[in-house]
Amino acid sequence: MSGISFVISSPSVVSKLSPEAAASGLFDQSALSALAQRLVEAARRAGADAADAVAVRGVSQGVEVRDGHVEESERSEGDDVGLRVLVGRRQAVVSTNDTRGDGIARLAERAVAMARVAPEDKYVGLADPALLARDFPELDLLDPDIPTTAELERRAQEAEAAGLAVTGVSKSGGASASSGIGGMVLVTSTGFHGSYLRSSHGISMTAISGEGTAMERDYDYTSALHASDLASPASVGAKAGERAVARTNPRKVETCKVPVVFEPRVAGSLVGHLVGAINGASIARKTSFLKDKLGQKLFADGIRIVDDPLRARGLRSQAFDAEGVKVKRLAVIDEGVLTTWLLDCATARELGMTTTGHAHRGVSSAPSPGAYNLHLEAGTATPKELISDIGQGFFVTDLIGSGVNGVTGDYSRGASGFWIENGELAYPVSEVTIAGHLLDMFRSLTPANDLEFRYGVNAPTLRIEGLTLGGR
Structure with missing residues (x-):
């Protein structure tokens, strides 16, 4: 193999590891890298024309508390490997969680035998070597400090106590804290060899207000x-408590057509619906309502939606995709215009295009397209200004169900939030349905200026005109 690129983890991170963390071996992927290399070599010896191997590391620990007591504490740790082989235009994938390296030859032989009897697919194949990543920018993905179980308990208990301290909160729905490490090694027979590790931390709390059938629940979390x-x-706890209390004694509203404003916690779902519809797999199957919209204006002037896999400390950041292709920052919507599909190599070949570096995969599956760190860029108006001229409207804080048809673009979801009267939030509302069509929603979308990067998909407060609100 030639042209090998390789990265284990940043030396600056490794140097900051505590003796306990270093001794744990969790940050060392060298054994997984060597195993993936041997799998690819064994596949070639067994008769594969091409092959790639992925090794995935997953470590997680978490605690859940309720009423100040630990209800559950768990830890999981494991490595898994997968091998994809190609014989001509036939493909097979096998996986195992036995990472000791025994039986490598047998695993490779089985994969090649499966590929020889698989149906032909003229679009399968490894990435063009010219597209492979050769540089690995420092993305600061790995926190060298691993919290103890006692520290996770402290975080969860502190969040719960803060939620219970909010006036009007009647009980706790529980609080949790977690941490983990996840990473991947990828080796291909075309000469790519890369790896990454990323850490994760999270805290959440659910608070309940009211009593009996009048109870209301809400939550907050940070990751x-x-x-x-x-x-x-x-x-986190205080915000969960305040949100739960604000929902107390909700009212019903009549069915009507009004402006609807989505708070940031739920606004990102609209970006998610767009990205699902521009996934290359959906486009190739012709199962997307946007299949004929490439290059067309879907949003107003000034609207940009960006996928950025290279954002430092981004929740989904990485320097290469699951086929080893170099990734880049990409505006999927630019000045309101749909600029691209999200493609891996196979869907790109099927559509007569070039991969956009959006391949994702697990150890037991072939690559398929997916997004990284998505955000809809902020506008200029404050959230208060965005609703100031609404005489009657609805401010959404929670969405229920997934009633969105990606083939037709029809949108219908259960929701709760607050009624808007004369530009102000007036009272809580529950048990309503928001309905419309995504193309109409995109055209009338106006963003506020309160974008924050808190989730994998981020958006500011969004206003959409003329949605149907199904009430009583």
């Missing part, structure tokens, strides 16, 4: 790759 980027446990 980040580095613990130092988390919101404080106390702020």
